[in-house]
Amino acid sequence: MKTVSTTPFEDQKPGTSGLRKKVPVFQQPNYVENFIQSVFDSLEDFTGQTLVIGGDGRFYNREVIQKAIKMAAANGFGRLLVGQGGILSTPAASNVIRKNRAFGGLILSASHNPGGPNEDFGIKYNIGNGGPAPEKVTEAIYARTRVIDSYKICETPDVDLDRIGRVEVGGMDVEVIDPVADYAALMEELFDFRAIKAMIAGGFSLTFDAMHAVTGPYAQEILERRLGAPAGSVRNFVPLEDFGGHHPDPNLVHARELYELMMSAEAPDFGAASDGDGDRNLIIGRGIFVTPSDSLAMLAANAHLAPAYASGLKGIARSMPTSRAADRVAEKLGVELYETPTGWKFFGNLLDAGMVTICGEESAGTGSDHVREKDGLWAVLLWLNILAKRGESVQAIAEGHWKEFGRNYYARHDYEDVASDAANSLITELREKLDRLAGTSSKGLVITTADDFSYLDPVDGSTSANQGIRILFEGGSRIVYRLSGTGTSGATLRVYIERFEPDAAKHDVATGEALADLIAAADEIAGIRAKTGRDKPSVIT
16 A cells, blocks of 8 residues: 555535546546545545446456455445446445445446547445435535645555456455346336236337447346346447447437337337436436436326336425426325436435435436436336336327326526536626516516526535526416536536426427427527527537
């Protein structure tokens, strides 16, 4: 073991999902070591405890895992669990932390961002409940990165990550584990595999696109081997360091091939995809795309059909920008609806306190209290469980839901890699005029209220301010503006547009048409085109 002198880097502030930068940034001498040591220095009483390490298999994953193993040993951890090949999906890592009562875990991923030698990499720390570190921990980590002057590391040979078994590193027990087994067993406990298997045996067809990302091995094991889907039902199942040169984000832009298949005459009954680290999902039925916001609401309304949720839900939580479709489900079920800031870590306290069962975000993340991360395959399996029990198509379930609860037309417009100064200026100017907007109109729409969302955590009493600007209109429509913390360069301006339509006779209008006036108002109110120079979004989901 040795102590190495170092100097701080000024750019190691964690975002909503840890530290994310381009690979060449992480490859700077001492960059990885500084951040990992800062994590360890911000924790207490972990000597002899268990640490979990895994990642999504992207470029530089293996190299960073070797550094992390040697540093964990030098810092006094007693046991370390690492996924074979360095692989652990984010929800699987959460499960391993919880099952083994680990002190915490390091998850190496940039989620849905591209991978490769010049693309993105990320590190985040998850606490003992299996969820992302809360703000007080990430703030302590950042504070430490600004003054760090040394790190501890063992000078030992690399661990063979491809061989399951135990080795010793600097007095620490290192176990390379099967990354899939525990997670697959958990899914089998939650869902009615017998019903799903019978549905598939009866001719139900599905396609799952793993996008050459981490869920390939998980989907093959569960969908094909345990549930009997024909070989080939899982596509792009081999995790690749660069995700095959594609962007592993399960939306209608980057999963276009799957979308086109599901809209064609050759469409299977059900289509789905997951992202780089396995925490996001895309749900498409034959001829119909289910928005993540609608998916959350429909899953919550039908969750009782799965064994794990048969006794009902304790509550539902959604991020503030997520559409309010789930609110009406919560109202009918007689359970609380909690509106939180964006970032899965905000659901952790609610889940730990037993106040909610299902959570979701508009950014294609849904999950439940089985782990403390959003979980892409979990959402796919709950959909399959519902389809098996109801014996209806995805389209029939969606249309029935809208008829009962009303439809929330919804879209997210992303303006990516905007100059940071321009993006910050846009948000600042919006904030300055919020108290003057009520009662004014834009594109014929009357604004009723405007505010900057602030969250008071009902469990620990902490407050998170400046979480997104909300513009509400007469009739229940709204626009939300916020800057994303998941990118690695420039700024991403996200604009969320929502209209509630209770009349079932108007539920077949195209989303773009239903939101046209709100889209125009969003630009007029914030001056997006004038301030960013963009005449259209980079991505619409």
